[in-house]
Amino acid sequence: MTPKVDKRVWSKTQNVVVSANIFAKLPLEKLAVLLDNSDYTPETFPGLIYKVEDEKFSFNKASYLLFSSGRVICTGTKSIKHARSAVHHVIEDLKEVGIEITKKPEIKVQNMVAxxxxxxxxxxxxIVFLFDNTEYEPEQFPGLVYKLKGEEVLQNITFLLFGTGKIVITGAKSEKQIKDSVKFLRAQLIDVGELEK
Structure with missing residues (x-):
């Protein structure tokens, strides 16, 4: 018999941030001229900001920070798969404007928001009095901030909890961590009598 699934309990990834080393020095001033939708203002920020707005790609809202060292930060995708594709896309864009990139990039998930x-x-x-590591100032912000501490696998997870039962999850590195953190939070809320099973 299949366990009953509560359709009111869910999570959906909204943003994935990855970093990548593409093993190539990047001439940012030159790239600012060659790449459309790019902005480079070294007086205020050391990286070049580059945006992809192409409807044919699943990552059509990806934004990148490119650094002269060859480090790339990519944000704006909704899955790790799309984030990886977006990094490979920016590498192709760089190759098209004459940047020589021969090594496979090292891609690392930095943060996922769901x-x-x-x-x-x-x-x-x-809840603010029942859980440690919480902040709640309703006159400033309607959500309660809850940081998981001491849970080895989920230790970097932070939740925003709202009275409606809606949540925002940050600090995850995988879809599994997101799902596990929601289960963990739900179990904690049930344990302290704040939710029914």
């Missing part, structure tokens, strides 16, 4: 729901309303005024 939205979701724990499946029921939450009393944030109670």
């Amino acid at each position: 939205s979701g729901s724990v499946g029921g309303r939450l009393n944030l005024n109670e």
Whole structure:
């Protein structure tokens, strides 16, 4: 018999940030001229900002920070697969304007942000006193910030919890971590009587 799935409990990745080493020095001033949708203002920021806005790609809202060292930060994709594709896309763009890149890039997930729901309303005024590592100032912001500490696999996860039961998850490095963190949070809320099973 298949376990019952509560459709009110869910998570969906909204943004993936990856860093990549493309093993090539990048002449940022030259690239600012050659790449459309790029901005380079070294007086205010040491990297070149480059945006892809092409509807034919699944990562059509990807933005990049390119650094002269060959380090690339990519944000704006909704999956690790799309983030990897976006890095390979920027490498192709760089090759097209004469940058020699011969090595395979080293790509590392830095952060994933997801939205979701724990499946029921939450009393944030109670939760702030029941959980450690929380911040809640409703006159400043309607969400409660809850940082997981001491949970080895989930230790970098931070939640924003809202009274509606909606949540935002940051600090994850994989889809599995996102799903596991929602299960963990839900179990904690049930344990302290803030959610029904």
